[in-house]
Amino acid sequence: MQSPANTLSLDEYWMPFTANRQFKAAPRLLTRAEGMYYTSDDGRQVLDGTAGLWCVNAGHGRREIATAVADQLRDMDYAPSFQMGHPLAFQFAERLGRIAPPGLDRIFFTGSGSESVDTALKIALAYQRAIGQGTRTRLIGRERGYHGVGFGGVSVGGILNNRRTFIGLPGSDHLRHTHDPARNRFCQGLPEHGAELADDLERLVQLHGAETIAAVIVEPVAGSTGVLLPPRGYLERLREIATRHGILLIFDEVITGFGRLGTPFAAGYFGVTPDLITTAKGLTNGAIPMGAVFCARHVQDALMTGPENLIELFHGYTYSGHPAACAAGMAVLDIYEREGLLVRGGELETEWRQAMLSLRDAAHVTDIRTIGLVAGIELASRDGAPAARAYDVFVDCFQQGLLIRVTGDIIALSPPLIVERAQIGTIVATIRDALNRVR
């Protein structure tokens, strides 16, 4: 088969988050997707170990999503999002409210995870101002947190490469991250050690004054920085400290939302209810760009005061609640509910963990962490070349027909929630082979 890579010009498209010059030397292109598999441009089947980018939870090529989107575009392609509405956005929000954690059933639609994060941070600032706490403008994130690429998200995010080039919002600060392999290596389930790291919020309160802090945002499970699990009791403690000081707690569930941990949201998995939840990705199974912020009633209610013609939150996007995205999301919820996908990660959790831990003795492996249908496999870095070994594993796996994601020297796995047991075996065997081959 003639590979499109041989005929395409690779000069014009500036790829995101990619070393473009390196990619042009050895392009990897995907051309089709069905179920658990991509097809590469040279016609090979590639098992999807990452659900695209943590988003294709119901697997690829679901016809009913395509049909719902096409039907909607024919019926009404677009409706203005300000001062006008359309029924589907209200229906979709109502359905989302039904699976939301208790009380978080006020839904604000966005176009992506980054937009959801910036929206949640802005809601937090607006809320504090509305309750007479306008001095609370400081936003707290966490080291090794990833919250997208908006200026708000970059400010609270804790990835050096995201922060180095861009100036963050003044006053933002960070909790320490919770990754401590020395104490928690190969933990089965949540790490036993590290709940006390939540007290960092108390420390920041003592440092800056509670009256300056609007919100704290964390990923319940940090995904993009290598699957970092919250120590047992950590999130509960963070909730308690935030509440005590009038600080809103935001969970960034762009990755963990919609069944990744075997519950609709990580908030349910951990039994901790934040004030706001940011989502995207699995919301539409990755088929149409869309995000949503789940907001607690008490937060929205505080903004619904003042004169009736007052716009409560001066914020929104042209594509907020886009009809095609809502149609996709409704079809996706149908699939999730009919096929039990929002709980399947829980059914497979133990088996998945055992399968991943079988790599414990494989070459280069220094730690393995799993939760729901997520895994992080940490490798020893090659001398003087951080991230190089994991990148070689990624390329080797792709050549063998498995798509994985690597971040630094950590392999991150998050297959579609329809993954079959035999495919879990294939994922493990392929990674083991690759680890044996790389130096």
Ligand code: PMP
């Ligand atoms: N928050 C988290 C936790 C994420 O993982 C991501 C994307 N990986 C984002 C925000 C940003 O989402 P997007 O790329 O859709 O803007």
